[in-house]
Amino acid sequence: MSEMLKNVDSRTNLVGQNRLELLMFKLVGRQMFAINVFKVQEVLTLPALTLMPHRSPSVIGVVYLRGRALPVIDLSQAIGMRPIVYNDESTIIVTEYNSTVQAFLVGSVDRIVNLNWEQIKPPPTGAGRHHYLTAITQLEEQIIEIVDVEKVLSEIAPLSTELPDHILQDEMIARAAGKEILMVDDSQTAHTQAHAIFTKLGLKVHQAMDGLEGLEFLIKMAEETDGPITDRLLLVVTDAEMPRMDGYRLTTEIRNNPKLKDLFVVLHTSLSGAFNEAMVEKVGCNRFLSKFKPQELAELVRNRIEELS
Template identity: 35%
Template sequence: MSQSQQDIEQRVRLAGSNMFELLLFRLGEAPGSEDRELFGINVFKVREILAMPAITAVAGAKPEILGVADIRGQIIPVIDLARITGCRPKNGPKILLVTEFARTTQGFAVEEVDDIVRLEWNQVLSAESHSGGRTVTSFARIDGNVDGSRLAQVLDVERIVRDTLPGQTTEISEEATGRIKLKPGARVLAADDSGVARALIEQSLTAMGVPFVMTKTGQEAWKVLEDLLARTRKDGTEVADHIALVLTDLEMPEMDGFTLTRRIKSDAGLRHIPVVIHSSLSGSANEQHVRKVGANAYVSKFEPTELANVMRGALRAA
């Protein structure tokens, strides 16, 4: 079995258990204290971890951009996570995390890498209900769901890249997406934990003329479906009369998109609803991965025209 295939099989096994692996790192002392807080990023977004290479400063770049680095013949921007989070590294960033997601490759400069931990998604809690920070999407309870567990802040890297790098804005219009017609009374159920991703999805669905219900986690989306199941059993309708398609992210607190997809496809009252996975985890390996868990289609973030075309295809095939 090739290494790529082994990676796919590993991800499927983790997804089947509502689990994932989190790379923990530190950025320096937190603002106003001497504490060196833990931060995290999903392992599957990290291509490689390197000692900090030579950085070439770029004239006119934002202060959050350290410059660019030549990594195996590819010139990539290097983002200063310590500056973005307000942390103070004592000896400067020593490690470069080379990441691939949302059709982009970039480096994140960090002070040090701490560990890789395997967690259940129910150990991850949404940050939106616990803090006002824009750059943190969730908190991971490293020691399990116990009082006093160490917490790692999971950064909203999609927002960081979009806010920091040039050329990351996306034009969203009806001309780009076209209109999608659903049967009367039906909506799209969408789930994504990133605030910036939800805003882009809402703009795209609005441009398509598609009514929708937006949720922040797989658990919230599943609750919507459970409530509809209970209601339709009473009034004799089908959930598919109300939800035409489910559009879900993969990485979400409480319940990930894999588990949500598996639950939908294993329920007789829901399995005919098409599920489109809309993820920043890009690449052919991830496409194979999501199909193995039963999704009808996969689209990498974020191209509204492609999103609309994939949704049309899934709806036609349903």
């Protein structure tokens, strides 16, 4: 399976086309799950496992792979299903999120599929707030559930919204007052953390759950705003992977719209930095920032306000 995973250069061919590749797998039943291939480093048989004291219940231990220790997370147990019974022939998916690498224990890996983001839909509204899905799709009459890995990881290692005192200066807060930000992300976990940080800085935060909703919001705001929209909106902070329209396509649409083209767009994602540095230039983002780094997010706001002074 590992040879099926593409390098950075080949993955960039999908960017701007509103397409994605999903790695499909099963956990403990017949239901098919998936994660974005961009997050996957390799798929392999479970190496020798070392137990860890005082570990999270869903962390079954640590493996040593290519000179580094990786936590192994039972993904089934982490999302509220029964644990996977594992042995030395079990399968793990090694992933990178937010510059950290971890392995997920799964029941079996199926295949990689190439889809359009328009085929990816938000979870049903009746699913409640506590599910572990960012989206669903349908393939060959089967529902595929796309796992909210960011939520899984945040429950194992809770996210921080603490900011150092020097960032929360009165002058900084005063200069930020009245400024607005649009946060576009399909993860409620990401919204919660970023919203807490932005409001500490005195900013008004608008939220959209995917790129299409974000684009519609911006077009409406531009129509309702006297003068340039940039006088009102300090930043557009967008995730990369989202149902219906991804962050790369959203950025492309912004740059192609005369009323929106000068907006400052930040790609805020858990995808690897090496990949996104290439993507920032290709689609026209102003900046790339890894998710769940509160001080860097606050510094970005600070620097942007200083640029406009």
